[in-house]
Amino acid sequence: MKPCTRKSPRRDAERGTHRSYVLRNTVDVNQEVLRQIREIKRGVVEIYSEEELVKRVEQSARTGKPLRVKLGLDPSTSDIHIGHGVPLRKLRTFQDLGHQAVLIVGDFTALIGDPSERNATRPMLTREQIERNVGTYVEQAGKIVDARKLEIRYNSEWLAPMDFRAVIELCSKMTVARMLERDYFAKRFKEGSPISIHEFFYPLMQGWDSVMIEADIELGGQDQTFNLLVGRDLMREKGREAQICVTLPLLVGLDGVNKMSKSLGNYIGVTDEPKMMFGKAMSIPDNLMRNYFELATGLPLEEIDKMLRAETHPRAAKARLAGEIVRGFWGEEAARAASKAFDEKFREHKMPDEMREHRLAPESLRDGKVWLVKLLVDLGFAPSNSEARRKISQGAVTVYSGSEEGTKFTEENLAVNDGMVLRVGKKKEHVRLRLK
Numbered sequence: 001m002k003p004c005t006r007k008s009p010r011r012d013a014e015r016g017t018h019r020s021y022v023l024r025n026t027v028d029v030n031q032e033v034l035r036q037i038r039e040i041k042r043g044v045v046e047i048y049s050e051e052e053l054v055k056r057v058e059q060s061a062r063t064g065k066p067l068r069v070k071l072g073l074d075p076s077t078s079d080i081h082i083g084h085g086v087p088l089r090k091l092r093t094f095q096d097l098g099h100q101a102v103l104i105v106g107d108f109t110a111l112i113g114d115p116s117e118r119n120a121t122r123p124m125l126t127r128e129q130i131e132r133n134v135g136t137y138v139e140q141a142g143k144i145v146d147a148r149k150l151e152i153r154y155n156s157e158w159l160a161p162m163d164f165r166a167v168i169e170l171c172s173k174m175t176v177a178r179m180l181e182r183d184y185f186a187k188r189f190k191e192g193s194p195i196s197i198h199e200f201f202y203p204l205m206q207g208w209d210s211v212m213i214e215a216d217i218e219l220g221g222q223d224q225t226f227n228l229l230v231g232r233d234l235m236r237e238k239g240r241e242a243q244i245c246v247t248l249p250l251l252v253g254l255d256g257v258n259k260m261s262k263s264l265g266n267y268i269g270v271t272d273e274p275k276m277m278f279g280k281a282m283s284i285p286d287n288l289m290r291n292y293f294e295l296a297t298g299l300p301l302e303e304i305d306k307m308l309r310a311e312t313h314p315r316a317a318k319a320r321l322a323g324e325i326v327r328g329f330w331g332e333e334a335a336r337a338a339s340k341a342f343d344e345k346f347r348e349h350k351m352p353d354e355m356r357e358h359r360l361a362p363e364s365l366r367d368g369k370v371w372l373v374k375l376l377v378d379l380g381f382a383p384s385n386s387e388a389r390r391k392i393s394q395g396a397v398t399v400y401s402g403s404e405e406g407t408k409f410t411e412e413n414l415a416v417n418d419g420m421v422l423r424v425g426k427k428k429e430h431v432r433l434r435l436k
Contacts, residue, residue, distance in 0.1 A: 252288055
């Protein structure tokens with residue numbers, strides 16, 4: 001086996017660089033290949049490497065042999081959200097282009113858990129928890145990909161039978177120094193936070209999945225870059241053509257700050273009812289609309305550009321976005337019904353399109369909550385703290401969260417989402433809360 005002399009992009013990848021790749025004019029590809037590359041590149045962060053991707057797609061078009069495109073999902077929770085849907089949508093793109101989608105259900109890797117973007121060891125799941133989650137994962141993924149053309153594999157098929165000798169041999173392909181190239185491992189090591197040896201196994205296990213299913217391409221979030229590149233190296237070690245790695249952005253949640261996460265409550269679930277899904281989408285911060293249009297809908301980029309021009313009112317654009325998200329999971333009729341229900345609850349309740357906005361400084365929040373008493377005084381809804389407390393206790397504060405009709409709020413600490421609206425008493429003025 002010839003040694004690889006190409007400089008590894010790993011260090012640049014771990015910094016989370018965002019580059020816009022452009023096809024080189026010297027690459028001679030026919031229109032079909034060019035069309036495929038443009039579809040594949042939509043919303044992509046990095047490709048390792050694009051030259052290889054072009055060659056592989058060109059070869060597939062010439063021979064008629066579809067590429068094997070891998071996506072791994074660990075059943076770490078019982079449900080998935082539209083953030084998980086970003087790589088699933090890209091997998092569907094490859095299906096629509098005529099390639100073979102391979103969904104790896106990480107029923108064995110979930111026993112360890114990927115420590116990506118975590119500051120501490122992730123708790124291991126029990127076999128019973130994993131089995132409960134697997135069923136819903138596959139079913140919900142079928143809302144995005146074409147399940148009839150999907151190859152589903154469970155990595156316990158090849159990982160569970162490995163004996164200790166095989167595990168040691170696999171571990172010999174990786175050094176500790178190499179592992180510490182991962183930013184979050186390096187950070188934890190520098191801080192003196194514990195790193196368990198078993199956490200180092202995860203990239204090797206994910207990479208071995210690629211070897212076993214002979215992947216041509218692997219998809220993953222940009223936080224998965226290191227793991228995907230390990231797969232390339234292991235395939236080279238076995239004398240096979242290395243997979244191409246395609247990384248995708250992490251969808252920011254409804255709070256406008258953190259990655260979409262069920263545990264943070266800033267998510268849109270793929271099984272949310274249409275009305276709830278529409279309402280949640282209407283609370284997406286304005287500055288994230290382009291991301292959601294591009295990553296969570298199938299609208300052409302030209303149409304998205306037109307939709308987000310200055311002359312289009314933000315509410316109209318957001319309503320279109322919410323409708324497209326619901327339509328993708330529930331169909332046209334459900335999207336229309338959800339839009340109508342939203343208008344009946346909010347527009348007919350005199351929710352104004354234009355309103356004053358108040359930005360909350362980070363220091364005013366504790367665990368995502370704001371002291372409502374001081375906030376009412378700052379907003380001019382009460383002259384003093386005692387008067388603010390009285391209004392709160394009397395149910396004079398109405399909160400509009402975006403996913404339901406305004407509700408009375410009677411506690412002093414309010415969990416804030418970006419875009420949440422407040423109204424106090426009989427005043428007609430509404431104030432939209434924004435997170436800095």
